[in-house]
Amino acid sequence: MITKREVIEQAKKLGFDDIGFTTADSFEAQQKVLSERHENYSWLNEKGMDLMQGTDPKNSFPEARSIIVLVNNFFHHSFPASLVGKFGRCYLDDDRVTRGDLYRRTKAFCKFLLENGIETKIPSNLPHRLAAARAGLGTYGKNCLLYSNKVARLSSWIIVMGVVVNHEFEPDQPTSVEDCPKWCKSTCIVACPTNALTRNRTIDPRKCISFLSYYGEGITPLELREPMGMWVYGCDRCQNVCPRNEAWLAQDLPADKAIEERAKDFELTKLLHMDVEYFKKRIWPHMFYISADELWRWKMNVARVMGNSHDSMYIHDLVRAFSENDDVRVKGMTAWAIGQIGGSKSVEALNKILKNSVGMPREEVLLALRTIGPLPTRHATLNRKNMIMRKAYSLRVLS
Numbered sequence: 001m002i003t004k005r006e007v008i009e010q011a012k013k014l015g016f017d018d019i020g021f022t023t024a025d026s027f028e029a030q031q032k033v034l035s036e037r038h039e040n041y042s043w044l045n046e047k048g049m050d051l052m053q054g055t056d057p058k059n060s061f062p063e064a065r066s067i068i069v070l071v072n073n074f075f076h077h078s079f080p081a082s083l084v085g086k087f088g089r090c091y092l093d094d095d096r097v098t099r100g101d102l103y104r105r106t107k108a109f110c111k112f113l114l115e116n117g118i119e120t121k122i123p124s125n126l127p128h129r130l131a132a133a134r135a136g137l138g139t140y141g142k143n144c145l146l147y148s149n150k151v152a153r154l155s156s157w158i159i160v161m162g163v164v165v166n167h168e169f170e171p172d173q174p175t176s177v178e179d180c181p182k183w184c185k186s187t188c189i190v191a192c193p194t195n196a197l198t199r200n201r202t203i204d205p206r207k208c209i210s211f212l213s214y215y216g217e218g219i220t221p222l223e224l225r226e227p228m229g230m231w232v233y234g235c236d237r238c239q240n241v242c243p244r245n246e247a248w249l250a251q252d253l254p255a256d257k258a259i260e261e262r263a264k265d266f267e268l269t270k271l272l273h274m275d276v277e278y279f280k281k282r283i284w285p286h287m288f289y290i291s292a293d294e295l296w297r298w299k300m301n302v303a304r305v306m307g308n309s310h311d312s313m314y315i316h317d318l319v320r321a322f323s324e325n326d327d328v329r330v331k332g333m334t335a336w337a338i339g340q341i342g343g344s345k346s347v348e349a350l351n352k353i354l355k356n357s358v359g360m361p362r363e364e365v366l367l368a369l370r371t372i373g374p375l376p377t378r379h380a381t382l383n384r385k386n387m388i389m390r391k392a393y394s395l396r397v398l399s
Ligand code: SF4
Pocket: 143, 191, 192, 193, 194, 195, 196, 197, 203, 207, 208, 209, 210, 234, 235, 236, 237, 238, 239
């Protein structure tokens, strides 16, 4: 039978950054977490992902004897500046649907095992990060992510994948601990804009921007629109602020040419006005959690980002989006976005769209107008200028 060393060599030959081995025992601590915080994760069951079932590898593969965990660094190249801060990095290089490089390498790895008499299964609901820590590949951050023990400069820019096998390999020493420096003072928790990170290694996924951007129900609640900031799809904030990721982020990485070529397709104005044909041709299957019949999500997110940019150059496009879309969620968010930009041009635009609005979008237009409030008159502006000048003069006299 094939040895552990031979399996390791094959994984390295196929370009995986790291590999570890653990038992096929169930993840009991995770079962407790899932029972205690059922309401945080029940939405995944509705999407057909039974996390509790995944905590025991034998539920999906009764012959399971070990788990081989593969590590892949997905951030070998730099991403275009126009996309960073708007799209989560892991989604920009996600080839699960296109069945690209990572898919092919994983398939080749499983084929190699099968040729050597070992059957494999990769259950999507397996707690892959927990398996990786148990296989000695990384430690946890307070932001619930896994940080590599050896590769990617010990950062969290990794994807881990547990391959359940029907052959027993000697398990590696687990490193299932949190390993954040004390001086960091929970920067990720403080920096999380929507308070999704509630305490150490505890997240409410329903509040996470990643979830909200592709699975959130209805129009984004008012109180979350501003905190969600400039993220269109996904969020990297708790990784960007993390000192454990600093060494990797500080590098000058070569540009990802493929993503660079696609960057222009993801311009905000193009996304705001896109139709199904554009989506299928230019966007799909990248960031595939939003399908062609849910374009309203893309448009609503983009409108919110435009509003949070406070850039008046987007007002024209937002007005256009308000009239060209029937979806009330898109209409409502474009109205909010115009109000968020503020100023006299926004008031003019909102009054224009108010005439043709009914129902919820109309409420949003009125709310936006109330939020901007009365604009200063020319008289008031001059008085204010005079006051500032008088104050500056008296300060000069006194000094
Ligand atoms: S990805 Fe963003 S929203 Fe989600 S936990 Fe991290 S900082 Fe918070």
